[in-house]
Amino acid sequence: MTKFKSRLCKLAAVCLLAVGILNVSGFLHAAGLSVTASASTIYVGDSVTFTVSASGGAGNISVSGAANGTYWLDNSSQSFTVTATAEGTLTVSASGTLGDYNTEKDVAVSGSASVQVVAKPSQTQNNQPSEKPETPKTEEPQKEEKKLSSNANLASLRLSQGTLSPKFSASKTQYTVNLNGDVSSIKVSASTADDKAVVYGTGTKSLKPGKNTITVSVAAEDGSTKEYTITVNVDETPVVFVTYNGTKLGFVRSLDGVDKPAKSFEEVKIKVDGKEVKAWKSNLLKKTVVYLQDDKTKEKTTIFIIRKPTQSKHSFVLWRCWGTMSLS
Known part of the structure; x- marks a missing residue:
């Protein structure tokens, strides 16, 4: 019995040490x-x-x-x-x-x-005999140090879709463009007013429904910088709808600013009527939650739980505390 207690104490000590190591690793x-x-x-x-x-x-x-x-x-x-x-x-x-x-x-x-x-140290001539003064040299006029350009302006700013508002001008740094809801990406092109300046932030950008911010930066030759900001608004009006108790409800396309139901939920995409919609899914709770918008009032306050009935392979059940309905 004494040997058994001794082994049990050693095992407990090892477990505590492992927990301590795991806790430290988190930091x-x-x-x-x-x-x-x-x-x-x-x-x-x-x-x-x-x-x-x-x-x-x-x-x-x-x-x-x-x-x-x-x-x-x-x-x-x-x-x-x-x-x-x-x-x-x-x-x-x-x-x-x-x-x-x-x-x-x-x-x-x-x-x-x-x-x-x-400053760079001045160079002095060495190894010259002290008794023989140097022959005076005619000083050549110093070349004026070239001043680096501080021009960080853009010469052009273009988008593959939509129209900038206001119209581009090198002095204007804030722009807006509105796009249809089916646009998922946009290409940004820009050129600098000074060929020695460098531009960053161009290329193809992914877009989500709602507000998107794209920043194009320019670095001048002397290191000074300038930023141009484009706010891209992608129409987030729902494109997938269901009717529940006579109310037309649309699946919200952007979950920005919407708190998830619980910590165990993760944002996912599911298909309704063959179209992808955003949802939250919890493997722990075995539930999938969607966020809907009243087509008339535009209020985004309705949370539904989608469950897949066992008797069908192609339909979901839209559930709320007062009833259910099928989504094919």
């Missing part, structure tokens, strides 16, 4: 943000690369200082190369909110990095 992967620089000190005219990195989560990160912009980081990083034009300090700061992969909670994060910029 090792918390969402975080870091800003690093490729050098701590550089000369005027040299370049340095700043890197903003997000780990353990995903979210929008705002960058300011020697580099500017807003970027979506999903356990990834964004780099910026900056050229020093004068003595002083170059600083890049970043902040935002990351959704923690482990806790599923939003975490406020921030970070910064600085680089000292110094």
Whole structure:
């Protein structure tokens, strides 16, 4: 009996140690943000690369200082190369909110990095005899240092669909475009006014029903930046409808701003009448929940539970506390 108790105590100690290790490991992967620089000190005219990195989560990160912009980081990083034009300090700061992969909670994060910029040391001539003064040399006129361009304007901004409002102008940075509900992507093209400037944020962008924000950034030769923002509104009017107790109800296409029923639910897509609609599904509760909108009042307050009846392979049951109906 004494040996059995001894073994039981050892087993309990091992279990406690394993739990402690698991608890510590959770902290090792918390969402975080870091800003690093490729050098701590550089000369005027040299370049340095700043890197903003997000780990353990995903979210929008705002960058300011020697580099500017807003970027979506999903356990990834964004780099910026900056050229020093004068003595002083170059600083890049970043902040935002990351959704923690482990806790599923939003975490406020921030970070910064600085680089000292110094003048290049003057070169002196060595190994000259002290008793023989140097022959005076005719000084050549110094070439004026070329000033780097600060032009961060766009020359054009185009979309594959829709019309920008207002009409594009290099001085205007805010635009809106409205699209039909069946549009799921859009291509953004842009060109810079200065051929030495660089543009970021172009290409094909995925769209969701409702409001979408696209940012096009321009970095001038001297490192200064400018942002152009396009708000793309995709019509989110429901395209799949059902009738329940004489009321026409449409499946809501965008779940932005809508709280899920419980923590165990995840956003999924299901098919109704052969068309995909958004829903929440809980494998734990074995339930699928959809969000519907009254076609007349446009109110989005009705939550229904969809269940698949055992007697049919092709229909769902739309259930609410006062009744059921079939969706084929």
